[in-house]
Amino acid sequence: MLELELGQDQGNIIIGIDEAGRAPLAGPVTAGAAWLDHGRLDPALACRINDSKKLSAQLRNTIFEALTDEASACAVVAVGEASVEEIDSINILQASLLAMRRAAEGLIAALGAREPIRSVHTALIDGNQLPKALPCPGRTVVAGDSLSLSIAAASIVAKVTRDRAMAAFAEQFPGYGWERNQGYATPEHRAGIARLGITPLHRRSFRPVREALLLKA
Template structure:
């Protein structure tokens, strides 16, 4: 289970502002990539957060929603969060990795504004680092090791899932409210039936293939 070990290594227990960063939505065929930044106060950490936070993919949708409600509550003294995203256009122009790093950078900047103080160190899920104005450490499987990254993981996942459910109302027939834009059979069938939308990532092979197939008919 994640804990504060990595945060302590970066001086979290000595007053340094250490944040966690993670993203959601690198693999889907449609929609933006969303990143989140999270700062947790171990001295005031809510018991439900301490016991429940983990890699968002390991948690049920209800558990993620419950944790998100605590993390996003303005009255919660133990956490501050922020999100950033990169658009479909940026994904296609930069590639999905660089767009994900850009979204993380934006989330970190937004969190600095929310904290009224610049983060002094960041723990970043994965093996690549965004451009940040502070010390940063990449942590493979960080959402299973760091509570700050786990919090960011939950925020990014819930934020993006809700955004895709809202976009599904504008573009029905692809099942985004259920598949979040991933390449499921339902999504593939929607592409074949309805075609490519402005929110599909044209740099992804299945979408390129769908466009080429349409051009040949």
């Protein structure tokens, strides 16, 4: 585990950061950040934490609730996001990195509020690019959600948070199936675009959305 390699067992504070929602045609991109307190983390829970894409929705939700349960205090998590407007303005990659930086800032603030700790030693970032102006030293990890428990936890936090947000947006904009497809370019979502048009939550910089706008022009 990368956390041990970086001295977690010697008291170094290691956090993980991952994002969800780069590919969808609609909605914000969301990043999660997580610090795990291994002294309080239930080993049975640790064994279930994995890349969010490899877990069922039910298991993701169960782990999310455990990670955010204040009574257990086994983790501190935070979320950052970049809006549709930011995605269209600076592109999805830069917006994802911005969301990651915001998640890191939120987690560091939450850690400081919980208890006096030393500064964060390393933020493990899933992928191959570091966000600009990270508030702590960072290290990229390709396929990090399979190599780092903290990144895997962050991936679950990001995925569940975004899925729940898209389900709420689906009530505001029915007919696109966001409660099921989370804004991805599924046949149901594409059919909704063809029938109902584009909403303020659609990413206009994405080709299928641009093409739909041109057809309506």
